[in-house]
Amino acid sequence: MTTVSASAPPASRASTRSVAPLGRLAAAEIRWVLRRPRTLVLLGLLALVPIALGVGIALTGGPGDGDGPGLVAAVAGNGLVLPIAALGLALSLLLPLTVATAAADALAGEAAHGTLRGLLLAPVGRVRLVVMKAAGVLTVAVLAVLVVAVVGVLTGLVVVGGPSGTMITLSGTTLGLGEALGRVALVAGWTIVQLLAIAAVALAVSAFTEHPLVVLAAVLGGLIVFGVLAAVPSLEWLQPLLLTSGWTAGADALRDPLPLDGLASSTGRALVYVVLGAAVTVWQMRRRDG
Amino acid sequence: MTAAPSVAAPATAAAPDAVAARVRGLRKTFGATVAVDDVDLDVPAGAVLGMLGPNGSGKTTLIRMLLGLTRPTAGTVELLGHAGDDLTAALPDVGALVEGPGFHPFLSGRDNLLRAATAEPRLDGDLRGPVDAALERVGLADAARRRYRGYSLGMKQRLGLAAALLVPRRLVVLDEPTNGLDPAGTRDVRRVVAELRDAGATVLLSSHLLAEVEAVCTHVAVLQTGTLLVSGELRALLEADAGGLVVSTPDVDDAILALREAGAPSYRAEGGVAVPPGALEAPEIVAALVGAGVAVWEVHRRRAHLEELFARLTEEDA
Numbered sequence: 001m002t003t004v005s006a007s008a009p010p011a012s013r014a015s016t017r018s019v020a021p022l023g024r025l026a027a028a029e030i031r032w033v034l035r036r037p038r039t040l041v042l043l044g045l046l047a048l049v050p051i052a053l054g055v056g057i058a059l060t061g062g063p064g065d066g067d068g069p070g071l072v073a074a075v076a077g078n079g080l081v082l083p084i085a086a087l088g089l090a091l092s093l094l095l096p097l098t099v100a101t102a103a104a105d106a107l108a109g110e111a112a113h114g115t116l117r118g119l120l121l122a123p124v125g126r127v128r129l130v131v132m133k134a135a136g137v138l139t140v141a142v143l144a145v146l147v148v149a150v151v152g153v154l155t156g157l158v159v160v161g162g163p164s165g166t167m168i169t170l171s172g173t174t175l176g177l178g179e180a181l182g183r184v185a186l187v188a189g190w191t192i193v194q195l196l197a198i199a200a201v202a203l204a205v206s207a208f209t210e211h212p213l214v215v216l217a218a219v220l221g222g223l224i225v226f227g228v229l230a231a232v233p234s235l236e237w238l239q240p241l242l243l244t245s246g247w248t249a250g251a252d253a254l255r256d257p258l259p260l261d262g263l264a265s266s267t268g269r270a271l272v273y274v275v276l277g278a279a280v281t282v283w284q285m286r287r288r289d290g
Numbered sequence: 291m292t293a294a295p296s297v298a299a300p301a302t303a304a305a306p307d308a309v310a311a312r313v314r315g316l317r318k319t320f321g322a323t324v325a326v327d328d329v330d331l332d333v334p335a336g337a338v339l340g341m342l343g344p345n346g347s348g349k350t351t352l353i354r355m356l357l358g359l360t361r362p363t364a365g366t367v368e369l370l371g372h373a374g375d376d377l378t379a380a381l382p383d384v385g386a387l388v389e390g391p392g393f394h395p396f397l398s399g400r401d402n403l404l405r406a407a408t409a410e411p412r413l414d415g416d417l418r419g420p421v422d423a424a425l426e427r428v429g430l431a432d433a434a435r436r437r438y439r440g441y442s443l444g445m446k447q448r449l450g451l452a453a454a455l456l457v458p459r460r461l462v463v464l465d466e467p468t469n470g471l472d473p474a475g476t477r478d479v480r481r482v483v484a485e486l487r488d489a490g491a492t493v494l495l496s497s498h499l500l501a502e503v504e505a506v507c508t509h510v511a512v513l514q515t516g517t518l519l520v521s522g523e524l525r526a527l528l529e530a531d532a533g534g535l536v537v538s539t540p541d542v543d544d545a546i547l548a549l550r551e552a553g554a555p556s557y558r559a560e561g562g563v564a565v566p567p568g569a570l571e572a573p574e575i576v577a578a579l580v581g582a583g584v585a586v587w588e589v590h591r592r593r594a595h596l597e598e599l600f601a602r603l604t605e606e607d608a
């Protein structure tokens with residue numbers, strides 16, 4: 001540690017720290033993420049998903065119009081299913097796109113702007129940098145899911161309506177408002193964990209490149225490849241490895257009694273992705289040129 | 291632009307031989323390309339060292355290794371007494387503008403600096419004071435709230451300089467600081483460098499503008515194709531390179547005649563008569579001239595321009 005700047009000028013309060021406090025770094029990162037126009041645009045688009053779904057269902061009529069996918073059909077006249085259907089729909093593309101964008105900007109984008117260099121020179125320690133960036137991406141993931149869930153609940157109650165604040169499960173039973181909201185919260189939490197898996201992998205890719213588009217292409221391309229692999233019968237043994245193959249479990253929240261197997265196993269799989277992605281990100285950032 | 295606060299941290303009661311930065315046997319290869327080849331260099335504490343070299347001579351790579359942004363292939367770096375894995379411990383006291391300014395286009399200049407300030411370990415409490423002071427120092431106070439997207443090249447460069455000056459520094463590293471600056475901006479950089487030097491900070495700047503280096507630097511290091519051709523005190527290098535004397539006199543013809551008789555070949559030069567080194571020492575020359583009744587205003591050692599030195603060094607090696 002150096003102690004030479006003991007008598008610093010009075011203009012600023014000087015400190016003898018060798019790194020800035022993590023709380024301040026994370027707060028600045030979150031503020032920065034939330035000021036980005038693209039973050040706000042994506043959150044706005046996500047809010048439109050349940051609205052469009054709700055309005056569409058309300059306009060095309062009530063129960064009995066069962067042409068859509070099962071979950072969407074179940075929304076008709078059953079408003080509290082809307083947030084769960086909207087989350088499932090958004091998870092197929094828009095939510096992964098949102099967190100992948102945040103992760104792409106977090107490291108690759110900073111490198112492209114030359115701002116990563118500034119952070120490394122400050123210096124923000126390399127591991128701290130990953131933690132601070134993860135805080136920003138986590139914030140985006142949580143906000144994105146909350147936007148869909150909250151707008152979904154409101155749209156469901158106001159536009160779609162239903163049997164007086166209750167939810168009719170796929171099993172035919174009726175849940176009260178409190179338990180219905182609990183089911184929505186369960187799916188929201190489960191979706192956040194799935195997004196964290198994507199975010200961790202996206203950050204790992206982001207650590208290797210200075211082209212944000214590479215990150216987006218890798219993540220979205222990867223999801224498409226997973227979908228293709230899952231559709232090939234002879235590759236069924238791959239299923240337990242594919243993140244996306246557990247994504248049908250979200251609809252389990254609409255069954256009564258609640259089956260937890262699918263939700264638990266897909267959450268476990270996502271956490272493995274999180275650990276691997278985080279490890280690769282830290283490893284690469286520690287050796288990356290600034 | 292005026293009444294700038296003190297910007298450099300007071301240096302340690304520096305021994306005359308103290309170095310701010312030292313590299314030994316530094317080498318960097320990218321595949322088959324050798325970017326920096328076995329460089330030994332000392333940056334004395336309190337010096338303003340200008341690193342000169344044509345494009346692609348390894349200046350930026352050397353600076354990046356010095357700051358720990360790039361790992362050397364071989365060799366060691368010591369920065370403000372820190373080396374090896376501990377190198378980053380020196381960075382809070384180092385301000386740097388490397389490879390151009392890096393900022394986010396959607397934020398204003400001031401918000402960009404505020405974001406940079408949150409990462410500065412030495413700053414505490416309200417960050418707005420240091421940020422506004424830095425903006426004032428580089429002449430950006432009026433444009434501080436405009437988006438970085440709309441900045442001119444020179445304004446971007448000024449903002450990069452402001453980021454390097456956010457904290458009182460012991461060492462400031464400026465890679466091509468006058469890129470894109472107009473003459474007023476170049477003067478501002480010169481003024482900032484002089485202020486840093488007066489405050490006891492060490493400055494390392496790279497440039498391919500020789501006049502720039504000659505105007506502000508006390509020391510130079512000349513790089514070519516990754517090799518350090520020469521380094522040392524600017525004045526000593528220039529004097530060693532030139533040699534000979536210049537005699538200012540109104541009686542040029544008489545002076546040449548008198549010197550020839552005294553056994554010293556001489557010729558007409560700008561400002562009087564030039565005497566190449568070797569034949570006679572200064573007192574003998576003055577004695578010969580005065581003895582011949584030639585009026586002598588001044589006798590001084592002829593100094594080369596950095597440009598001559600640079601041209602000679604880089605060409606003979608090419």
